[in-house]
Amino acid sequence: MGLRILVIGSGGRESAIIWKLAQSDRVSELLCAPGNAGTAALAETLPIPVTNLDALVVAATQRRVDLVVVGPEDPLALGLADRLRDAGIAVCGNSAAATRIESSKSWANDLMREAGIPTAASVTVRDLAAGRRAIAEFGAPVVIKADGLAAGKGVVVAQSVAEAEAALRAMLEEHAFGDAGATVVIEECLTGRELSVLALSDGTTIVPLQPACDYKRAFANEEGPNTGGMGAYTPTRAVDDALLATIQRTILEPAMQAMNERGCPLRGVLYAGLILTADGPRVIEFNARFGDPETQVVLPVLQSDLAALLHAVATGTLATMPAPVSAGAAVGVILAAAGYPVRYEKDQPITGLDRVSDEILVFHAGTTRDADGGIVTAGGRVLTVVGRGDTLAAARDRAYGGIADITFPGGWYRPDIALREV
Ligand code: AMP
Ligand code: GLY
Numbered sequence: 173m174g175l176r177i178l179v180i181g182s183g184g185r186e187s188a189i190i191w192k193l194a195q196s197d198r199v200s201e202l203l204c205a206p207g208n209a210g211t212a213a214l215a216e217t218l219p220i221p222v223t224n225l226d227a228l229v230v231a232a233t234q235r236r237v238d239l240v241v242v243g244p245e246d247p248l249a250l251g252l253a254d255r256l257r258d259a260g261i262a263v264c265g266n267s268a269a270a271t272r273i274e275s276s277k278s279w280a281n282d283l284m285r286e287a288g289i290p291t292a293a294s295v296t297v298r299d300l301a302a303g304r305r306a307i308a309e310f311g312a313p314v315v316i317k318a319d320g321l322a323a324g325k326g327v328v329v330a331q332s333v334a335e336a337e338a339a340l341r342a343m344l345e346e347h348a349f350g351d352a353g354a355t356v357v358i359e360e361c362l363t364g365r366e367l368s369v370l371a372l373s374d375g376t377t378i379v380p381l382q383p384a385c386d387y388k389r390a391f392a393n394e395e396g397p398n399t400g401g402m403g404a405y406t407p408t409r410a411v412d413d414a415l416l417a418t419i420q421r422t423i424l425e426p427a428m429q430a431m432n433e434r435g436c437p438l439r440g441v442l443y444a445g446l447i448l449t450a451d452g453p454r455v456i457e458f459n460a461r462f463g464d465p466e467t468q469v470v471l472p473v474l475q476s477d478l479a480a481l482l483h484a485v486a487t488g489t490l491a492t493m494p495a496p497v498s499a500g501a502a503v504g505v506i507l508a509a510a511g512y513p514v515r516y517e518k519d520q521p522i523t524g525l526d527r528v529s530d531e532i533l534v535f536h537a538g539t540t541r542d543a544d545g546g547i548v549t550a551g552g553r554v555l556t557v558v559g560r561g562d563t564l565a566a567a568r569d570r571a572y573g574g575i576a577d578i579t580f581p582g583g584w585y586r587p588d589i590a591l592r593e594v
Contacts (some may be wrong), residue, residue, distance in 0.1 A: 175238045176203070176235065177240070177482075178205065178218070180222055180241065181321070182222070183208075184504075184555070185462050185463070186207070189462070189531075192471040192474065194214045196478060203216045203217075203218055204216070204218065206219050206222070208537060208539045209539040209540050209541050209550075210534070210542065215289060216334070217582065223247055225250060228252060229256060229261075230520065240263045242265030243461065245460060246321070247265075248274075249268060253439070253440070257567070259568065264486045266461070267436060273459075274459045274461070275460075277457070278296040278508060281357060282326035283430050287426040289426050290454040291421070291456070292360040294357050295359075297340075297356050298354065299344065300340065300341065300345065308333070310360060311333070312333050314358060314360070316336055316339040316358060316359075317357040318352045319354070321352055324497075324592070325349075327398065340356060344356060364447045364449040365447070366385065366445070367383050367384075368386055369381075369419055369444045370384070370442075370462055371439075372440075372485050372490065373439070373440070373442055374484065374486075374490040375488065375497040378425060380496075381474060381498065382407055382474070383407065383416065384406040384407075385393050386463065386466050386492070387402045387586060387588075387589055388401055390414065392467075393588070398513070398552075399402050399508075400520075400552075400553060401463070401506065402463055403506055403585075403589030405503040405504065406463055406498075407564075419446070423446070440460065440485060441461050443458065443463050444458055445458070464537075465504050465553075468504040468535050468558055469503065470502075472533060475497045481496060484587075488562055500562055501562065501567040502559065503570075503590045504587055505571050505585050507554050508552060508583070509551070509553075509580075509582060509583065510581070510582025511552075511582070512553065516552045518549055518550055519550070520549040520582060521546055521580060521581075522549060522554070523578070524579055528574045528578060531559075531560070531570065532559055535556040535557075536555055537554060537556065538551015539555065548580075549583075557575040559574060564594055568590045568591075572587075
């Protein structure tokens, strides 16, 4: 009997997870809640919002799923994984308590300090006076972060003291991020290449997938506002086996242990956002889930069976599995709606999806079907177009070749994803 797997989410990340799971001999049936126009091709759609925990638990129970894979942070922070486990369902997804490593930056910083994990120096403040003192001490540039979840937008890398104080005021006084910004973390600004390491952990074992680089700024040359991510690639020349071993020893293993000591073991993904400084890798953020768009490039190069790996995470048997193996390169470029990441148009008809060659992967995110059955836009990040190849250069050519075939009114993308490596 194969596994019946329910994937929670509707983004490019979940599309990539479903695409990869669909290749596994161990999978008999795939379900997705709430999914998008692309996931519907491989998985049955359950039209349940990701934050409707009651309905998700009922559906998982009634459909007798063997494994639930939770994509986004919001349902994790609300306790979806806890609720499913209480109902006796195997879950690849962190508990609400473990998700604090993502949902509170000050909590994560305390954990890192206690565990000796290399990170940026930081101070946590709740009032303007303490914040101003900290900014004066660090000097510019300095990083101002809303403590809580802010959809990747609660971080300001301030180039001057005035900009830092303005960000501080926006968070503490103008409540720009609501409760998420009632506590603010002021942090030393690190310099170096950024790296995303997605690791799987069942609380006893932690194993990294092939590291990736993502692009958070909206426009080429790191200009424009921060976004959820405009593209990603893997592998990078910036990481060799020795560096990955250092990351494992100084960051991933101690993080897993520290979470165990706090009574909130990891049982899903630990995403370490790193800066490779002259003094070695340092953590700038942890997330308790797969990254988006990193997942859209990391899974296409993964040679191992994802269903077996995620089931092992859920059942605490990761130590019995061969380490994940990856091969080749992948470049993913986001096709975004006009106006993203601020205000964007929806319901734009998408054409050219059938022109894209089979070797290109098109992972849907903000897409849906209109009354006539045509595929239209339904979000800011609409598609991730992924090219694969033996080299990054080949993968990159394919990705940009593919994205040129697809159009909708106002659609745009960054032209420089992975350019620095080729
Ligand atoms: P985060 O949401 O924590 O990933 O932060 C968003 C972006 O801010 C990161 O991708 C980095 O480019 C930048 N950033 C965050 N923390 C630091 C830091 N301590 N030093 C330099 N840049 C940072
Ligand atoms: N790519 C950034 C994130 O998933 O948070």
